[in-house]
Amino acid sequence: MTTLRRARGYAPLEWSEESAELLGRIRTLARTMGEGHVAVFDLDGCLFDTRPRQVQIFRELASHRGFDALYRVGTEHFVDWSLRGTLANAGLSAEWIEAHAAEVRAWWERYFFTSEYVLFDHAMPGAAALVRAVHEAGVHCVYLTGRDETMRAGTEVALRRSGFPFDLPSTTLLVKPDFRTDDTTFKEGALEIVAAIGHVVLYLDNEPANVNVFRRRHPESLVVFVETDHSPKPIEPDPEIPWLRSFVAREV
Numbered sequence: 001m002t003t004l005r006r007a008r009g010y011a012p013l014e015w016s017e018e019s020a021e022l023l024g025r026i027r028t029l030a031r032t033m034g035e036g037h038v039a040v041f042d043l044d045g046c047l048f049d050t051r052p053r054q055v056q057i058f059r060e061l062a063s064h065r066g067f068d069a070l071y072r073v074g075t076e077h078f079v080d081w082s083l084r085g086t087l088a089n090a091g092l093s094a095e096w097i098e099a100h101a102a103e104v105r106a107w108w109e110r111y112f113f114t115s116e117y118v119l120f121d122h123a124m125p126g127a128a129a130l131v132r133a134v135h136e137a138g139v140h141c142v143y144l145t146g147r148d149e150t151m152r153a154g155t156e157v158a159l160r161r162s163g164f165p166f167d168l169p170s171t172t173l174l175v176k177p178d179f180r181t182d183d184t185t186f187k188e189g190a191l192e193i194v195a196a197i198g199h200v201v202l203y204l205d206n207e208p209a210n211v212n213v214f215r216r217r218h219p220e221s222l223v224v225f226v227e228t229d230h231s232p233k234p235i236e237p238d239p240e241i242p243w244l245r246s247f248v249a250r251e252v
Contacts, residue, residue, distance in 0.1 A: 009079040010228045012049060012125050015251045022224065022242055023126075023249050027133050029201060029222055034138035035170075038194055039131075039202035040214075043145040043155065045228040046206045047127045047164065051075040053112065053120040054086075061107045069096055070104070080229050083108065113179065115154030118147070123162035126247030135165040140172070140198050144190055146183035148176040172197065184209045191217055204244070208235040215241060 044050050062070035069092050077089035087097045111117050135141045159166040176186045203214045206226040215223045225237040227245050
């Protein structure tokens with residue numbers, strides 16, 4: 001049997017029998033439950049790969065400031081949310097990183113959390129097909145994201161053009177009203193809104209803190225931890241929560 005690897009970092013095409021079984025379980029759950037039920041999906045690092053957004057930001061800074069070394073940074077160098085770690089993974093020297101990390105961080109923060117730059121994200125392979133299958137089974141699909149209202153317009157465009165069910169009955173996008181609100185605090189509060197839509201049966205997120213909160217609140221639901229990247233908080237997913245590294249249903 002090909003077993004799912006427990007490791008940090010994106011692996012969008014990493015197929016395994018275990019992940020295929022979990023994806024099948026999700027589809028079966030949706031068909032069984034149907035109308036009156038809700039599935040909740042995170043966006044960044046879950047349905048969408050944010051690494052292309054970050055590469056674009058770095059390359060624009062490289063051009064703007066003549067930082068040619070930044071052109072070395074590719075999607076494969078992002079393992080977690082450590083800026084210094086990403087630059088080191090790309091082969092930049094410790095001296096270069098020490099001299100320029102603050103400027104790179106400021107540039108990144110200026111553009112990463114914007115409606116314009118979310119359009120550089122790529123949908124995770126197979127993610128749109130899975131959400132469509134869940135929606136077509138009659139389950140209400142909620143996109144619950146830590147993005148704020150200023151990022152809504154770009155998020156809506158990205159959902160539409162990547163083939164996710166949106167602007168349709170039984171679809172909802174929930175974003176933070178205020179950028180400063182902690183993501184986990186917002187999502188826990190938003191569960192009251194979600195519960196008013198219907199009985200929640202499925203929740204996918206790539207943050208350990210978020211999946212743990214949801215499992216405590218909805219222990220009867222299928223909660224899935226999507227292992228891509230996540231915050232550096234020293235939190236591990238509940239060991240009872242299944243992991244998913246890829247949305248591809250078969251080897252490609």
